[in-house]
Amino acid sequence: MILWSPTAIDLEKLYQSWAKSVAYPARLRYSETMRVLGIETSCDETAAAIVDDDRRVLSNVVLSQLDDHRPFGGVVPEIAARAHLTHLDGIIEKALTDADIGFEGLDAVAATTGPGLIGGVMVGAITAKAIALARGLPFVAVNHLEGHALTARLTNAVEFPYLLLLVSGGHCQLLAVEGVGRYTRYGTTVDDAVGEAFDKTAKLLGLGFPGGPAVERAATQASNPKAFDLPRPMAGKPHCDFSFSGLKSAVRRHCDALQPRSDGTYAPEDVQNLAAGFQQAAADVLADRTRRAADRFIKDYGSGVLVVAGGVAANQTLRVALENAANDAGMGFAAPPPGLCTDNGAMIAWAGLERFRLGRQDPLDFKARPRWPLDDPSLAVDDTIEGASI
Numbered sequence: 001m002i003l004w005s006p007t008a009i010d011l012e013k014l015y016q017s018w019a020k021s022v023a024y025p026a027r028l029r030y031s032e033t034m035r036v037l038g039i040e041t042s043c044d045e046t047a048a049a050i051v052d053d054d055r056r057v058l059s060n061v062v063l064s065q066l067d068d069h070r071p072f073g074g075v076v077p078e079i080a081a082r083a084h085l086t087h088l089d090g091i092i093e094k095a096l097t098d099a100d101i102g103f104e105g106l107d108a109v110a111a112t113t114g115p116g117l118i119g120g121v122m123v124g125a126i127t128a129k130a131i132a133l134a135r136g137l138p139f140v141a142v143n144h145l146e147g148h149a150l151t152a153r154l155t156n157a158v159e160f161p162y163l164l165l166l167v168s169g170g171h172c173q174l175l176a177v178e179g180v181g182r183y184t185r186y187g188t189t190v191d192d193a194v195g196e197a198f199d200k201t202a203k204l205l206g207l208g209f210p211g212g213p214a215v216e217r218a219a220t221q222a223s224n225p226k227a228f229d230l231p232r233p234m235a236g237k238p239h240c241d242f243s244f245s246g247l248k249s250a251v252r253r254h255c256d257a258l259q260p261r262s263d264g265t266y267a268p269e270d271v272q273n274l275a276a277g278f279q280q281a282a283a284d285v286l287a288d289r290t291r292r293a294a295d296r297f298i299k300d301y302g303s304g305v306l307v308v309a310g311g312v313a314a315n316q317t318l319r320v321a322l323e324n325a326a327n328d329a330g331m332g333f334a335a336p337p338p339g340l341c342t343d344n345g346a347m348i349a350w351a352g353l354e355r356f357r358l359g360r361q362d363p364l365d366f367k368a369r370p371r372w373p374l375d376d377p378s379l380a381v382d383d384t385i386e387g388a389s390i
């Protein structure tokens with residue numbers, strides 16, 4: 001006679017209780033320093049890092065795949081996934097060596113499980129799960145955007161709540177960050193992300209790939225950043241949304257009106273001036289929208305800090321424009337160092353650590369997600385549990 005035939009729900013419960021028992025030794029070690037390995041493979045950087053809860057980055061290894069993708073003028077998902085597979089083991093080994101610890105010195109392993117290019121995300125997530133299983137470590141699934149969002153807490157010890165401008169290759173959002181996993185979206189782009197606009201502008205100007213740093217470099221050489229008239233889409237609007245397609249089209253129209261030289265390129269002076277004009281227009285609209293969001297944030301929370309994060313936050317002109325916006329609004333300002341704005345493993349390790357020390361870990365069948373918005377309720381963490389520390 002069959003007394004008990006486990007259903008999927010029973011098995012999930014069993015799994016959860018097993019997973020909890022795995023977590024306990026790590027939670028007991030909480031009075032000592034907690035160390036987390038973070039793995040990032042969602043786009044074209046293969047990265048691993050170890051951080052501790054004293055906000056120290058013990059190692060941070062980033063392998064850029066730029067040379068693999070450059071001939072194609074952009075990231076090719078299949079090439080990215082294969083390159084992650086080839087290099088990730090060595091990158092993790094180097095992260096451990098640089099931090100001078102072994103797997104036994106870790107309390108948890110975290111990996112980006114989305115959003116991003118799904119082949120690459122799966123390589124990183126499966127590797128982290130395999131380490132977790134083999135070493136009896138808790139696995140923490142990290143939303144890549146949350147990695148960017150929480151980095152300023154690692155680098156600048158920013159406290160909740162804060163206003164976040166998240167600017168990357170795929171996202172452009174203003175959010176109130178209330179806690180780990182707790183985000184309220186104030187505004188987002190209605191078309192392109194600002195990083196995408198930088199990349200497309202670079203392509204139009206023949207500056208190559210990746211676009212953002214190339215546009216910034218060209219802009220520093222500009223003789224007249226006001227030589228080209230460029231729009232500020234959405235500036236002055238009462239909401240907090242963005243639009244960048246009009247700005248991109250304006251750059252294209254200016255390019256079409258220029259006389260290319262015999263080799264098809266434009267005169268360096270025109271390229272530099274157009275790059276500077278685009279960069280200033282992008283910074284102006286980002287600052288304008290952020291001022292609007294700052295008004296709302298101050299109404300909602302009193303005062304606070306403006307944080308800028310994501311790859312585009314590496315841009316110096318933008319940082320200056322945002323710092324001014326924060327000053328005008330009577331808010332503090334924090335931006336991680338440029339190397340921690342672009343994709344890296346430390347941001348994933350830190351977000352994993354923040355989630356883990358609130359008691360959060362994830363099952364080994366956690367699914368990788370190509371799309372995963374930051375205000376998704378699944379990200380919420382109960383930070384009211386006893387012993388949870390922020």
Ligand code: KG4
Pocket residue numbers: 043167168169170171194195196198199210211212213216310311312313314315316341342343
């Ligand atoms: O956060 P990230 O490294 O990857 C994504 O999650 O998308 O952001 C990449 C984006 C690219 O569009 C890149 O051109 C842009 O960030 N970026 C910059 C700069 N450095 C990277 N944009 C403007 N100025 C920069 N210095």
Ligand code: ZN
Pocket residue numbers: 144148168169310311342343
């Ligand atoms: Zn990113």
